[in-house]
Amino acid sequence: MKNHSYDVIVIGAGHNGMTTAAYMAKAGLDVCVLEKSGGLGGGCVTRELCGPGFKSDPASTCHITIQANPLLLHDELGLISRYGLKYHHPEILYSVIFPDDSSFICYRDIDRTCASIAERFSARDADAYKRFCGWAAAGLEMMLPTMFSACPPTGQLFSMLDQSDAGRETMHALLLSGMQLLDEWFEDDRLKIAMARQASEVIFDPHEVGSGMHLYMLTPFIHRFGIGVPEGGSGALVDKLEACLRAHGATLRTRSGVRRILVQDGRTTGVELESGETITARRAVVSAVNVKQLFLQMLEPGHLPAELPHRVRRLKSNPFQSFCQIMALDEAPRYKAGEEVNRSGMVEFAPATRREFRRYFDDLQRGQIRPDVPAMVTQTLFDPTRAPPGKHTGYLHCYAPYHIEQGAERWDDIEKEVANEVLGHLERHTTNMNASTILHRKIINPREIERRNAAFIEGEATHLGNYLFQSMAMRPLPEWSHYRTPVGGLYMTGSSTHPGGSISAGSGRAAAQILCQDLGIDFDRLVA
Numbered sequence: 001m002k003n004h005s006y007d008v009i010v011i012g013a014g015h016n017g018m019t020t021a022a023y024m025a026k027a028g029l030d031v032c033v034l035e036k037s038g039g040l041g042g043g044c045v046t047r048e049l050c051g052p053g054f055k056s057d058p059a060s061t062c063h064i065t066i067q068a069n070p071l072l073l074h075d076e077l078g079l080i081s082r083y084g085l086k087y088h089h090p091e092i093l094y095s096v097i098f099p100d101d102s103s104f105i106c107y108r109d110i111d112r113t114c115a116s117i118a119e120r121f122s123a124r125d126a127d128a129y130k131r132f133c134g135w136a137a138a139g140l141e142m143m144l145p146t147m148f149s150a151c152p153p154t155g156q157l158f159s160m161l162d163q164s165d166a167g168r169e170t171m172h173a174l175l176l177s178g179m180q181l182l183d184e185w186f187e188d189d190r191l192k193i194a195m196a197r198q199a200s201e202v203i204f205d206p207h208e209v210g211s212g213m214h215l216y217m218l219t220p221f222i223h224r225f226g227i228g229v230p231e232g233g234s235g236a237l238v239d240k241l242e243a244c245l246r247a248h249g250a251t252l253r254t255r256s257g258v259r260r261i262l263v264q265d266g267r268t269t270g271v272e273l274e275s276g277e278t279i280t281a282r283r284a285v286v287s288a289v290n291v292k293q294l295f296l297q298m299l300e301p302g303h304l305p306a307e308l309p310h311r312v313r314r315l316k317s318n319p320f321q322s323f324c325q326i327m328a329l330d331e332a333p334r335y336k337a338g339e340e341v342n343r344s345g346m347v348e349f350a351p352a353t354r355r356e357f358r359r360y361f362d363d364l365q366r367g368q369i370r371p372d373v374p375a376m377v378t379q380t381l382f383d384p385t386r387a388p389p390g391k392h393t394g395y396l397h398c399y400a401p402y403h404i405e406q407g408a409e410r411w412d413d414i415e416k417e418v419a420n421e422v423l424g425h426l427e428r429h430t431t432n433m434n435a436s437t438i439l440h441r442k443i444i445n446p447r448e449i450e451r452r453n454a455a456f457i458e459g460e461a462t463h464l465g466n467y468l469f470q471s472m473a474m475r476p477l478p479e480w481s482h483y484r485t486p487v488g489g490l491y492m493t494g495s496s497t498h499p500g501g502s503i504s505a506g507s508g509r510a511a512a513q514i515l516c517q518d519l520g521i522d523f524d525r526l527v528a
């Protein structure tokens with residue numbers, strides 16, 4: 001049986017694991033990344049799933065949070081300058097279409113957005129939107145430093161916020177539901193629905209207490225940093241991380257799933273693969289998979305505090321997951337809602353009344369499928385390199401519970417029927433989407449999401465639910481929120497840790513900082 005030895009082993013080649021690995025490799029350590037599936041990237045991949053030349057994203061497609069990460073802002077690993085990572089930023093961030101084809105248009109520019117609100121909704125709400133963005137921007141400014149490094153413990157964070165008026169306003173916003181927050185500022189229900197609909201793409205129900213934090217942070221964030229469309233596809237980020245890792249001599253292995261963390265005298269010594277092969281870690285093992293895999297499958301309970309498995313088991317999932325159709329298109333969609341919608345980064349559909357909006361989320365929570373509220377991204381409008389000349393790629397998705405009322409095991413049987421209903425909705429609200437313009441499509445239901453990535457347990461794209469009580473220094477657990485674990489030399493990163501799911505590389509960078517601290521490496525010098 002083979003036996004290899006490295007300074008640092010990273011389990012899971014999602015973009016967070018790859019990010020931690022890249023910082024450690026840059027620090028001169030001998031790093032090995034072990035990936036279970038046949039390719040690198042986890043939820044950050046691009047594949048030709050709809051025919052040659054059509055580069056499709058089967059999971060993430062818009063890169064938002066990472067736009068503020070010093071990894072990119074200061075190009076700490078040279079991903080932009082040395083390895084060629086490039087983002088396009090749509091001028092129209094998103095549009096929301098209501099059943100009667102009226103719409104909300106959100107521009108990157110706040111004043112243009114306000115002018116559009118005044119024209120379509122109300123002058124009072126236009127003024128309120130401008131003030132809301134300024135108010136929330138003050139909170140965002142305070143929270144940004146906590147997003148890509150370890151978050152201060154909850155008590156410390158709140159006592160810090162309690163020192164200023166802007167901080168106290170931030171506490172107020174974090175603890176409300178999204179809809180309560182919007183009710184405090186706006187009068188027109190359709191505007192509130194549009195804003196909540198877009199923010200809910202982070203995967204949360206805006207009626208849930210604590211969901212105010214997503215609206216509060218995301219609204220000023222997207223105006224300031226934009227929505228990033230990576231050139232070449234979502235996987236371009238991971239391709240550049242791979243290039244960086246290889247340049248620093250790291251080892252990357254696919255089809256190398258980890259079965260067990262090896263522990264001796266309270267400290268990890270390495271890992272055992274599903275094949276039975278063992279690999280030794282001289283200094284650290286970093287888990288970038290779901291914490292439920294780490295603590296409930298890879299470690300024996302005897303190596304953990306008695307209460308830990310129970311606390312991990314009770315971590316909550318999101319109330320719904322995703323159902324996607326990846327498409328090759330002969331032409332870009334033309335929406336009945338108008339020309340500006342055609343040029344939007346994201347196009348989202350929404351019910352027009354509060355009652356319907358609430359019912360939509362209640363239905364999802366009850367396990368019902370709602371194909372009538374999808375979202376569409378046509379990446380080639382901003383990045384033509386993703387398709388043959390003149391053609392387009394489409395990404396049509398809607399929220400869908402993994403545990404549908406028919407039973408999760410029925411997903412494969414009903415996916416086509418659901419996909420047709422979602423597509424029917426798009427066809428009704430466009431003038432040109434039909435069998436002749438949709439050249440090919442690939443359906444990815446929540447069970448397929450899980451099959452493609454073992455860390456997406458039950459189709460959970462953010463590993464754990466995005467609730468306030470599982471966020472910041474409470475993610476995954478208040479006592480283990482700083483990327484360390486009860487086992488010496490064993491660390492965590494990935495969506496199970498702060499700042500959570502989505503393409504942020506936040507936990508990837510933060511875990512690297514903690515590793516540097518523990519291994520006596522000066523992180524600031526490393527990235528200077």
Ligand SMILES: Cc1cc2nc3c(=O)[nH]c(=O)nc-3n(C[C@H](O)[C@H](O)[C@H](O)COP(=O)(O)OP(=O)(O)OC[C@H]3O[C@@H](n4cnc5c(N)ncnc54)[C@H](O)[C@@H]3O)c2cc1C
Pocket residue numbers: 011012013014015016017034035036037040041042043044058059060061062063064065256257258259288289290293322323324449452453454455456461462463493494495496500501502503504
């Ligand atoms: C349909 C869909 C759409 C999405 N859209 C967006 C979007 O537009 N924007 C956005 O920001 N986010 C989006 N997301 C969420 C985003 O993709 C994820 O939150 C993110 O990719 C998670 O990254 P990660 O590095 O934390 O973990 P992951 O990407 O989950 O990486 C974990 C890795 O570990 C590997 N692994 C699992 N088990 C083992 C094992 N035993 N041994 C070794 N390796 C193992 C997995 O194969 C995987 O490669 C979407 C997700 C889905 C599913």
